[in-house]
Amino acid sequence: MTPPLALDIDGTMTRPDDSIDPRFFDVLPEWDAPVVLATGKSFPYPVSLCHFLTIPQNVIAENGGVVLARGDLTTNGDGEAARRVAEEFVAAGYDLGWGAPDLINRWRETEVAVARDQPLGPLEEIAAEHGQEVVDTGYAYHVKSPGVKKGMGLQSVADLLGLDPAAFVAVGDSENDVSTFGVAGESYAVANADAKAKDAADVVLDESFSAGTLAVLEDLRQRA
Structure with missing residues (x-):
């Protein structure tokens, strides 16, 4: 079997x-x-x-x-918190990295993905402020709820x-x-x-x- x-x-x-x-x-x-x-x-x-x-x-x-x-x-997860992280990241002068339209995040419900050519340090700092974590999957940085x-x-x-x-x-x-x-x-x-x-x-x-x-x-x- x-x-x-x-x-x-x-x-x-x-x-x-x-x-x-x-x-x-x-x-x-x-x-x-x-x-x-x-x-x-x-x-x-x-x-x-x-x-x-x-x-x-x-x-x-x-x-x-x-x-x-x-x-x-x-x-599962707090999609709203992840989106707030993305908004602050962009407001700080960075970019999610996908262009427009953003087809990577358009249908996401619980997290936000950021292109790996964007700075990781500031993303992690903003994520931590909102109780989120960043996971590097090798294809993108994923802002998501811990656990x-x-x-x-x-x-x-x-x-x-x-x-x-x-x-x-x-x-x-x-x-x-x-x-x-x-x-x-x-x-x-x-x-x-x-x-x-x-x-x-x-x-x-x-x-x-x-x-x-x-x-x-x-x-x-x-x-x-």
Whole structure:
């Protein structure tokens, strides 16, 4: 029996050019256990990806800020506080870094993402003043409520699916996947992962990006 999966998207299901590896469109619909897409992206992205993969919409978005499973939607975190941080950051002369229209933050409910070419120090200072924290996912700085993490989202999804979180196999590539690795029973960091993800994972793969994730899935299928 194949295990349930918790898969990060960017850097994990993508190729080096940021495109989704098309092989997932064959592998995941045939997976005979729940698949959860866990991402720092805003809610519509993983929901849409589930739709096009033709798999159930089991989703952890915004680093645990939004959770969906079996039609049950839960929102965590203080989105208003995150938006106040963004407003002060811009008022101080900085920029969120996405241009107009800002399609990165347009649909975010519980956090704000800032481009990594913007100064981190002032962002962290303003965030702390509003009781928020900043997490670097390798793709953006995420301003979010402390304690809201992907791992918390996985616990919620597992409960909704009637599964033990320890039954899940997690694959990821960045700091925001560390909490997921701590909840899942088995965890893998792809070779392109950052140092914190590699330190937290049970196994660091030789292969990078989607190639690493697909290798894990093939190994799991052979073991089943």
